[in-house]
Amino acid sequence: MGKREYGQFCGLARAAEVLGQRWTLLILRDLLTGPRRYSDLTAGLPGIPSNILATRLKELEGDGLVTRELRGRSVLYRGTPRAEELAPALDALGRWGAAAMREPREGEVVTEGSLVAGLRAAASGGKAPPETRSRVYVVRAGEAAACAIVRDGVVTVEAGEHPEPDLTVVAGPGFRDLLAGVIDPAMAVESGAVTLDGDAALLSEFSATFRIPYSDAVGEPMNSSR
């Protein structure tokens, strides 16, 4: 048995062999938001050692999850279709992890990749209204921004801004409570959990579309102010 293998004919074991290496899941998370250069990945994964990123990209290429592509004088890394098949699993994992998140820990940041992944996980847990009219939301948290387009009950989330959002939601402290449903949209505005720009009446639709309840199987944080 190699050092990465588990010696079991089991889908979960196979997944763990590929995804269980440190940083791999986050690299794939970022690549599922679109093709990225080496330096984009470095910027989106603060603290990753350069040699580890290079090693992981080579491993993922060998596993058929990433392709490299020369573009101009830099290299574009792109997730393959096989990597895209991971989306449901990443959403499920992200929902599970986010269900236990209360406040950010000391020093934790929100990257573009984490914001996009979080919104995608939240979208798979809410229910978008099956309207014909489409909505464009922009969400900003920390330095990161993402846009979500809701159309016919289907949500797509991309990194970055959008030229004509219907509503821009700037996340403040307590934004997580809105996704959890422990505060309602009006309270969220009042408490500063969100700051809005655009059609503020859409916030309740937003909060129905994006939802990650707190797990009630997790204890309260020690420094709880609620």
Add this chain to the structure above:
Amino acid sequence: MGKREYGQFCGLARAAEVLGQRWTLLILRDLLTGPRRYSDLTAGLPGIPSNILATRLKELEGDGLVTRELRGRSVLYRGTPRAEELAPALDALGRWGAAAMREPREGEVVTEGSLVAGLRAAASGGKAPPETRSRVYVVRAGEAAACAIVRDGVVTVEAGEHPEPDLTVVAGPGFRDLLAGVIDPAMAVESGAVTLDGDAALLSEFSATFRIPYSDAVGEPMNSSR
């Protein structure tokens, strides 16, 4: 940033911090099939070093995913409700990994845990007929056995045998092709992919209920190293 943390306020990163340690995912997989003693876990995870198992169990206990319970003169490890919330994510991961599985690699075994996890992942990808009449299947692969009960479109899978199965399916070489749908039930019997005991006509219902297609995004093994 500690050595296990990623420094990101992100559900996926939090999940990776807990689940990304070697062996952890498989330990949880086994504990989601029911409470297990230390020696049960050792037996279900061939090759795991004893010190690693002990370390992981302590970590999982600290993370609120496992409880220890003295029962007689041995210790029972049990997954907590928070661990059970992982089930959808494990199913999704298992499906993703299993979609790329062709034949077992040299030396790979099927354990009870892997069989149960595989059937659960397969059940989340098939559609059980919404009948009132319930079905009891027993599936055997290698040394392992599991039973699946289908009732009103809901599938529950447990480890071990069942006293009165409607159909017992013994997996042979090519059983994976039946789950993938590349051979039909009649062919599966003929080719020896399955050996049946009981109501053989139920096999087509079985193969509709448990399904894991092959990923068409996977080519031939492209990675000879490792």
Add this chain to the structure above:
DNA sequence: CGGGATCCCTTAGGATACTG
């Protein structure tokens, strides 16, 4: 300047033996 490779050091993991 982007995309790494190399070096050194620390820590986690693996194999095996041993004990309460």
Add this chain to the structure above:
DNA sequence: CAGTATCCTAAGGGATCCCG
């Protein structure tokens, strides 16, 4: 049975250097 204890190797972290 349920773990420790030990020893050793491999992988990760951090900084720097290199090359086109």
